[in-house]
Amino acid sequence: MKIFLDTANLESIKKFNDMGLLDGITTNPSLMSKEGGNPKNAMEEITKIIQGDVSLEVVSTEYSGMMEEGKRLREYGDNVVVKVPMTPDGLKACKSFSSQGIPVNVTLIFSANQALLAAKSGAKYVSPFIGRLDDIGQDGMNLIKEIKVIFSNYSFKTQILVASVRHPLHVIDAAKIGADVVTLPPGVLDKMLQHPLTKIGLDNFLADWEKLKQKNPDTEI
Numbered sequence: 001m002k003i004f005l006d007t008a009n010l011e012s013i014k015k016f017n018d019m020g021l022l023d024g025i026t027t028n029p030s031l032m033s034k035e036g037g038n039p040k041n042a043m044e045e046i047t048k049i050i051q052g053d054v055s056l057e058v059v060s061t062e063y064s065g066m067m068e069e070g071k072r073l074r075e076y077g078d079n080v081v082v083k084v085p086m087t088p089d090g091l092k093a094c095k096s097f098s099s100q101g102i103p104v105n106v107t108l109i110f111s112a113n114q115a116l117l118a119a120k121s122g123a124k125y126v127s128p129f130i131g132r133l134d135d136i137g138q139d140g141m142n143l144i145k146e147i148k149v150i151f152s153n154y155s156f157k158t159q160i161l162v163a164s165v166r167h168p169l170h171v172i173d174a175a176k177i178g179a180d181v182v183t184l185p186p187g188v189l190d191k192m193l194q195h196p197l198t199k200i201g202l203d204n205f206l207a208d209w210e211k212l213k214q215k216n217p218d219t220e221i
């Protein structure tokens with residue numbers, strides 16, 4: 001399963017990329033707005049730092065505007081995936097970009113039917129928002145299961161990019177289902193790294209090593 005970071009925060013992107021954990025990045029207008037700076041600078045930087053796919057989202061809501069913005073976004077790098085909303089115009093733009101070999105991520109997917117239509121429009125990725133479904137009392141992970149079955153029934157190449165992930169259990173469940181990608185807020189990736197027994201175990205190892213050094217001052221590795 002590929003891991004993308006769901007952020008426009010350069011510090012977080014550099015931190016996890018240096019650890020070799022990132023296969024790509026997803027952004028959206030809200031994440032850009034959260035960082036507050038000039039989004040052009042952020043997009044330029046992110047596409048330079050990351051080798052893998054970087055989803056940059058259009059803000060036009062009609063087809064021709066999406067096509068213009070998508071082309072401009074692709075100027076930031078060959079690794080740019082144009083992110084379009086799950087609307088009739090978004091699907092039309094998806095079809096056009098895909099037929100030109102430009103990868104598209106269709107975002108704001110909340111039903112299996114929407115995912116099916118996006119796949120049929122040639123999307124490289126569909127982004128089902130599981131956390132937002134959980135928020136309204138629907139089982140977000142069930143949507144991932146449904147999409148997985150449908151895509152596999154028809155051998156769609158479209159990848160399931162699990163979005164709106166809120167906690168590490170979402171990641172485990174997505175991996176069990178066989179989702180292609182999870183995109184994670186930095187806080188969730190941080191939590192995945194940690195376990196209290198790992199910290200306690202390491203503290204004990206180091207304390208025991210210190211004891212050994214006190215008995216044998218020449219001890220070293």
Ligand code: G3P
Pocket residue numbers: 006026027028129131132163164165183
């Ligand atoms: O990529 C955007 C998606 O992950 C949204 O997440 O937490 O705003 O529902 P959230």
